[in-house]
Amino acid sequence: MNDESVKERLVECATEWLATRPRETLTIRAVATAAGTSTAAVYSLFGNKDGLIAAVRDEAVAGLFAAVTAVPATEDVLDDIYALAGAYRNWGREHPQLYTVLFGGVQSFEPSGTVGTGDPVRPLVQAVDRGVVESVLDGRARAIALSLWVALHGLVTLELAGALDTPTAQAAFRTTINATLRGWVTPEPARRLRRAELGGGIRSQT
The missing domain is CATH 1.10.10 (Arc Repressor Mutant, subunit A)
Incomplete structure (x- = not known):
């Protein structure tokens, strides 16, 4: 070996x-x-032991970063944010132990863009930044990104704990992300989000 x-x-x-x-x-x-x-x-x-724990965390950060950076950018920033949120959720579902280690207290973490070169939520923050620049989102980018991350983390944590079956989690994902975004968008995107929510979400595939 x-x-x-x-x-x-x-x-x-x-x-x-x-x-x-x-x-x-x-x-x-x-x-x-x-x-x-x-x-x-x-x-x-x-x-030493700390080095081993750091290696575990590095693997988790790298894995989640790879998943979200694989999401291609489009001309629609809200679609992109929704897709990034979906990639985050899917990675958590597929790697429950790494997700638990990354966000379960091994080391404090916040979406500030300071967690190494592979900050796993940086693409989400960058998409939110773009939404603010394009006047699609109205607010401070960091506050918007944090609200999205809190919603996502709650959903993924409940799903991994078995509190939500897959159909319920899928429906909750669509409505929660849309509702969170709707709280930050400017009027015209807000109307589109509302129509999308009634019709099944911005993107039905996550």
């Missing part, structure tokens, strides 16, 4: 541990045992 495969296995085991147990219970010995390797491998590959 080469160093890269050992590293991947250690990150995987640490991710599972951090997603299901308090951070303070994680030990290098426990993770090494779960990964079928030695404590020396952890020290060699990550330096």
Whole structure:
């Protein structure tokens, strides 16, 4: 087993541990045992426990960043914001443990554009910035982005906890994102959002 495969296995085991147990219970010995390797491998590959935890978080940040940056920009910024929100939700559903680690208290996080070069919510902030510049959104970009993130995080967290079945979560996603955006848009986009909500959302595919 080469160093890269050992590293991947250690990150995987640490991710599972951090997603299901308090951070303070994680030990290098426990993770090494779960990964079928030695404590020396952890020290060699990550330096210490904090380095291992940072590697888990880095993987989560990189994964979510890749998912949202894969969303292509269009001429309609509201469509783009909706699509970015959908990509965020889909990544959380597909990677529940990494999502829990990223937003579950391993390290504080806010959409400020300061979390490394791969800030996972930066594309959403940039789309909101564009909406403000184009006079589609009315307000401070950071406040708008934060309100969207809060709505998204609540939805994804409830869905991952099993509180919402898929059809209910899908419907809640459409109405919640539309309603959040409608609170910030200028009059004409607001009317379009209302029509879209009645018709099933700006984009029906997420």
